[in-house]
Structures are given as structure tokens and as C-alpha cells.
Amino acid sequence: MEKVRKHNKNILMIWIGTIAVVALSWGAVWCDNARQGQGEAREVAIQTLRNVAERVINREFDKLEMCYVFKSDDGKKYAKRKSISETGELEVEVDSLKEARGLFPLETLGGKANMLNNCGKFPLEKICLEWEDEMNVRYGRVACALFLKVNPLGKAVCQESFAGEESVRALQYDLGTYYLDGMYTMKLTAYMQLDFRRCVDWTDSLLRLLSVFFLLVLLAGLVFYVRLRMHKEEETPKVPETVFRFGEYIFDVVCHTLIHEEGTMNCTPQAAKLLLGFAKAPDFFLTNDEIAAICGWHLEDLNLDARRRKAISLLKKMFKADGSVQICFVPEREGYQIVISI
Numbered sequence: 001m002e003k004v005r006k007h008n009k010n011i012l013m014i015w016i017g018t019i020a021v022v023a024l025s026w027g028a029v030w031c032d033n034a035r036q037g038q039g040e041a042r043e044v045a046i047q048t049l050r051n052v053a054e055r056v057i058n059r060e061f062d063k064l065e066m067c068y069v070f071k072s073d074d075g076k077k078y079a080k081r082k083s084i085s086e087t088g089e090l091e092v093e094v095d096s097l098k099e100a101r102g103l104f105p106l107e108t109l110g111g112k113a114n115m116l117n118n119c120g121k122f123p124l125e126k127i128c129l130e131w132e133d134e135m136n137v138r139y140g141r142v143a144c145a146l147f148l149k150v151n152p153l154g155k156a157v158c159q160e161s162f163a164g165e166e167s168v169r170a171l172q173y174d175l176g177t178y179y180l181d182g183m184y185t186m187k188l189t190a191y192m193q194l195d196f197r198r199c200v201d202w203t204d205s206l207l208r209l210l211s212v213f214f215l216l217v218l219l220a221g222l223v224f225y226v227r228l229r230m231h232k233e234e235e236t237p238k239v240p241e242t243v244f245r246f247g248e249y250i251f252d253v254v255c256h257t258l259i260h261e262e263g264t265m266n267c268t269p270q271a272a273k274l275l276l277g278f279a280k281a282p283d284f285f286l287t288n289d290e291i292a293a294i295c296g297w298h299l300e301d302l303n304l305d306a307r308r309r310k311a312i313s314l315l316k317k318m319f320k321a322d323g324s325v326q327i328c329f330v331p332e333r334e335g336y337q338i339v340i341s342i
Helices: 002-064 096-100 106-118 124-139 205-235 269-280 288-295 304-318
Strands: 080-085 088-093 142-150 159-164 174-179 186-194 243-246 249-252 257-260 263-266 285-287 325-330 335-340
Touching: 002 106, 002 124, 002 174, 002 186, 002 205, 106 186, 124 142, 124 159, 124 186, 243 269, 249 269, 269 285, 269 288, 269 304, 285 288, 288 304, 288 335, 304 325
Parallel strands: none
Antiparallel strands: 080 088, 142 159, 142 186, 174 186, 243 249, 249 257, 257 263, 285 335, 325 335
């Protein structure tokens, strides 16, 4: 027996160690996978914002029905750009770093974005909504926000506008700041909040392998537990009941005693057999024949009824200390029943 217990304990320790290693490995791979997915989601979000902004700006500019001409000199690069407005002619130097931070090609779309802003019709809300809708299609619940800051050349003023959920405007959700026009006056900051768990790529082979292995180890532990419980149940001997209760009375089968708060009564062997028979019978009911069988009487005995009445009478006397326990004859069922009143 001791060897079996030691063997089972060793198996349990091996299982705990295995499940711990697999769980830690699975968690590490899951977190690494989610981090990679989060990086990919940021790239997807930025590219989606570029496409949406370009589409919406072109669409909204077409609604203005204004003439817009863009001249290209076969890829020739200029060192400066000029802008003519009511304040006069303004000039800025072309900055390669700022050009790289443009949300879209500033040479082609920057003028349209600037005109829309000057007309007070820059579609910041529409860009944010369409961007969020496209991200929701791919990743589920995504919260997006856009913050536009405009510093017009030659003016000591600053225009700010915001679209989206205010709670998303936080450093941890910042996707970067991008220029929208060729004069570098319009800067757009994008924010996106995405559930870390939605970035997990469940098609990853290593993650799938560890998930399957983790489930198999759990299943093996469950099978071992069930078999151990079954083995224990087989080993555990069934101990017969030795104490029964009749209301306020307690019958001890081993000692042949009926215990009540007023004292302890010793039972004759016949009384003890009858009390045990009543205790084990459904609803504390025994038929006349069952009483005869318990007492070892032959059913052909001419004095059977008298002997049965005498035995029941002796039992009734044992319960006389408490009127809540009665032994009643049930004619329709041809037997006796111990009735306990509360």
C-alpha cells in the first residue's frame, strides 16, 4: 500500500511539473505572439489611415467643385515651396524629414487638404469614422481618435480640433504625428486602442502545438485523478451503520442500547433485532411477515399473532419516556410503523 501511495505521489509531482512548464511556455509564446500582432496592428492601422484620409480628402474636395492643377516636372525636386494667400506670399524650405512624416504624398494631396481646411470643411470626423469602421472589420472592437493642429504661416494663432473617443487620447495609444500639407502647417496625431488579446494570431503553429499539448496534459491529469478516486473507493471498506435515530432516541446496534435524555435502556436481543429492522425499513414500516422473519418465527406458528403483539408491546414500553415516538398498526398494509411526530 505504501509503495502504491509513493508511486502515485511521484506521478502527481511529475504531472504538476509538466503542467507548470507547459503553462509557462504557452504563456510566454502567447504574450510574444500578441506583442508581434500588436506591432502588425499598428502598421495596419497607419496604412489604413493613409488610404482612408486620401480617399476622403479627394471625395470632399471634389464636392467643392474647385479647380485644382498639379504640375509635375518628371520627379524634379525643389528646395522651396511657395504659398500665396491674403497675407501675401509665403515660402518654406522642403524638409525631407517632414516629407517622410507626411500621411500621404504632400506634393499631390497637401494642397487639397490645405484648401479644405481654409474653407472650414476639413473632414476630420469622416476620416476618423471611416478609419475606425475599417479597423473594426479586421480586429473587432477598436477605438480610434484623431487630433488636428494647424499653425497657419504668418499668423500667431493655433487651430485645434478633435474627433473620436476622448478616452483614447493617451500616450500609450499614440500612433504618431503626420503632416497633411506641403507647407507643414497641418499636423495630425492618430490614436488607437486595441484589445491586446485581439492581436493574437491563433494560426501560429507553435501556439497551436503548445495549446494542444497543454490540453492533453490536463486530460491526462483528469484521467489520473478519476482512476485514483475509483481506486480509493474500492479500497475503502464499507462500514455498517451502528447508530440510528428515532426522534429523540438513539439506538446503538453494537451495545444493544436505546439512549434518551432521561437515561439508557438495555435492549433484549429480540428488541434489538426489531429496532434494527424498523431503522433500515422504508418509512420505518415492517409487515407482519417481516416481523416474524426478523424474530425467527415460523408463519405456521399458532401463537404467532400473540407473540408479535407481545414483542411490539415491549418496544412501545421502551419509547414511553417520549410521546413523540409511537408504534402504530396499519391495517391496510398489515404491519406496524414507527411514527415520529415533531
